[in-house]
Structure formats: C-alpha cells, structure tokens
Amino acid sequence: MYNTYLIRYGEIGLKGKNRPQFERRLMDNIKRALKKVGPARVERVYGRLVVESEADPARVLERLSRVFGIVGISPVLRLPLDEEAICAGALEVLRDAAGRVQPPAGSPLTFKVEARRSNKAFPRTSPELNGLVGGYLLKNYPGLKVDVHNPLVRVGVEIREKNAFVYAAEVPGAGGLPVGAAGKALLLISGGIDSPVAGWMAMKRGIEIEAAHFYSFPFTGEKSLEKVRDLCRVLAGYTARIRLHVVHFTEIQKEIQKHCPEELRVTIMRRMMFRLAARIARQRGALALVTGESVGQVASQTLESMLVINRVVDIPVLRPLVGMDKLEIIQRAQNIGTYDLSILPYEDCCTLFLPKHPATRPRPDQAERAEEPLAVEELLNGALEWTVMEEIRG
Ligand code: ATP
Numbered sequence: 001m002y003n004t005y006l007i008r009y010g011e012i013g014l015k016g017k018n019r020p021q022f023e024r025r026l027m028d029n030i031k032r033a034l035k036k037v038g039p040a041r042v043e044r045v046y047g048r049l050v051v052e053s054e055a056d057p058a059r060v061l062e063r064l065s066r067v068f069g070i071v072g073i074s075p076v077l078r079l080p081l082d083e084e085a086i087c088a089g090a091l092e093v094l095r096d097a098a099g100r101v102q103p104p105a106g107s108p109l110t111f112k113v114e115a116r117r118s119n120k121a122f123p124r125t126s127p128e129l130n131g132l133v134g135g136y137l138l139k140n141y142p143g144l145k146v147d148v149h150n151p152l153v154r155v156g157v158e159i160r161e162k163n164a165f166v167y168a169a170e171v172p173g174a175g176g177l178p179v180g181a182a183g184k185a186l187l188l189i190s191g192g193i194d195s196p197v198a199g200w201m202a203m204k205r206g207i208e209i210e211a212a213h214f215y216s217f218p219f220t221g222e223k224s225l226e227k228v229r230d231l232c233r234v235l236a237g238y239t240a241r242i243r244l245h246v247v248h249f250t251e252i253q254k255e256i257q258k259h260c261p262e263e264l265r266v267t268i269m270r271r272m273m274f275r276l277a278a279r280i281a282r283q284r285g286a287l288a289l290v291t292g293e294s295v296g297q298v299a300s301q302t303l304e305s306m307l308v309i310n311r312v313v314d315i316p317v318l319r320p321l322v323g324m325d326k327l328e329i330i331q332r333a334q335n336i337g338t339y340d341l342s343i344l345p346y347e348d349c350c351t352l353f354l355p356k357h358p359a360t361r362p363r364p365d366q367a368e369r370a371e372e373p374l375a376v377e378e379l380l381n382g383a384l385e386w387t388v389m390e391e392i393r394g
C-alpha cells in the first residue's frame, strides 16, 4: 500500500546557511542507499524530504534506517489538499496500523490524530483537522476510542504546500549528520571490536571514511584480511561504499622485531602505522585519522603511550571511543552488526607480535632511541609502494 516515505531530519535543520548543502547531501545519500533496492525519487518539501520507491517497503525502510542524518521515517499516503481525501486516507492508514497493534484483551483500539499545518492557506487549523479527521475515523471504524495521552495508534496528518500526507507509523532513523557533510577522515581498521565502532561513530557525525588496514602477510593470513573486508562491507551499509587501503606491513614488522627492544615494539609499530596513515590521508584528502583507541584498555592506550605515538604526526587523530566502557562498545558493535565478525578468531598483526611486558609509560626519547636502527623513510616508502586500494560496497 505504501510507495511514499516522509523523512524527518533534525539537526541539519539547525545549520543555518549550510542547510541547503546538507539537504542536498542527505538527498544524494538516500538515493545511493536505495540504489540496491530499485529506482527512487527524492524530493524536498519544506522541512522534510519525500522519497518515492516501488520497492518492498520493508527493504526500503531497512535501508533508510541506516542513512545518517535521518531522525524518523514514516510510510505515508500522499493526497490532494482535500478534506474528503484526507479523511479517507486516514482511515486507510489506521486500518493498516490496526493490523499491527494488539490492544490488551477486552480493550478497544485507541487512537489520536496529530495534525500539523505548515501551509497556512489551507482553510482548516490543526485543531480543527484533529476534530474533523478524528470524528470521521470514530464514525467509520467500529470500536475505536480516542486516547490523547497514550494511544495505540497515532494518525499523523501533515498539510504541506501542494499535498497532504497521512501516516500512522514512524520508524526511528539513525540520527547524526549526512555522511560527507563533515569532510573525510582515514580510519585505521584492525579486525578487532573497537575500530569498526569508531568508524561508525565518525560516520554518524557526517565524516566520510576511507579505511587503512596494516597487513602482515603471511604472519596474518588471508582470512584476517577477508574479515577486515567484511567489516568494511558492514560499514559501507551505512554509506554505500568504503575505500580500503591494504598496507603491506610485513617488512616493517620484521625490522621492528629484529632491531627494537621488546618492550617498545608496540609503541614503535604504532608510530609506524601513524606515519603511514598520515601519508595516505594526505594523498587522499583526508583531514583526520580515526582510531578505535580508548583510554586505559591496554598498554599502548595509556595517555603516556598516546603522547609518544601521536608525536610522529601532525594530523588530528579522532578517538570516538574515549568516553565509552568496553561493555558499551560491545553493545554498539552488536547493534551496528560488526560484533559477530570482530570476534572471529583470526590473528591481528598486533596480537601476533605482542611482547610479554610492553612498556606502559614509554618516554618520547626512549622511542626515538629505539627507532634509530630503522631506516624509517625507506620502510615507509616500501610499504606504501605495495599498498593496494580496494572499493567495498555495502
Ligand atoms: P581494535 O578492537 O580496534 O582492534 P584494540 O582495542 O585491539 O582495538 P589496539 O590493538 O591497541 O586496540 O589498536 C588500537 C587501534 O589501532 C585500533 O583500534 C585501530 O584503530 C588501530 N590498529 C591496530 N591494528 C591495526 C591494523 N592491523 N591495521 C589498521 N589499524 C590498526
């Protein structure tokens, strides 16, 4: 019955002069998200977007609920600005919604009409419409009862410039800002639980993500890379496409293993990762790095370690997980669909080379001294030369 969807967006409505640009971005992202399920039309109706698609509503809603920037989605009937048509449409959406709610045994189906009129030329005010449509529904749907406080069904009526929209359901959107509205960043993605969540959180704030994975074949096998690709595919489901840079990290790992004191290996390895990431970011026009670090989880994530690691780059490093507990991160990973992949037991390059007693409070001068035997510049160039960019679609 539905082929039209009313899209509400919150925050981007507040952005003043940027608003048209944000709306355009959101419209593009919606079109891209729906491409997989079929052709769609997206139209701006003051303060809202209207999507038309003939595809299966369940699939359309599933796709739309992953587009950042959307606050709520309602399947709607688009009607002429005509009272009779509005009343008949309201009855239709009520009947449809009634099939999906269960009043407690012996209780009537309760409802409420919520009319909103942004087109002031329409001759009825919102309260008048509430009365008119409510009265019509009571007369035509046996056993119905009004409950303005806690109704089972809310029938929405929106009077806009050219059309009226009626609906009886709202699906929550993903919130946030449209991906791309805030520029681009490079996500350092491992196969773990944290970094995919960090990438998702950056995307939620409108940041377009490209990903880099440091790959130490054959110390880590093809399966661990496949897992990273799968994680990127899940993230791409929120934005249509993710570019993944697979960085050849084996030589660097070997050199660190050979020349650097054991307790500082993780620190040095991270410094090399950051240096490489900063260069890829510059090449790709990314303005920040994003990592899955949080404070205090492991040796390399003390503030002292972060200071020493962060020193080798001058690009901002975003760490969206700093305020989260492990349990919260796990829950988020489950919600966004990355958790089951992340816990697959394939080795990450880091777990493989983990020293027994990594330094938890390394000092910058120690790290610099420990790096002296490494031909840093050559190693970086060598790794970048073998870096491959893949395009992963959601
Ligand atoms: P995660 O769960 O994301 O693996 P973690 O808690 O295991 O994180 P670390 O191993 O200390 O923490 O890694 C910290 C961050 O460094 C990761 O979140 C990720 O952003 C980055 N990182 C670690 N290993 C790699 C890798 N092989 N390729 C790309 N980035 C990596």
Ligand code: MG
Residues within 6 Å of the ligand: 190, 191, 192, 193, 348, 350
């Ligand atoms: Mg990890």
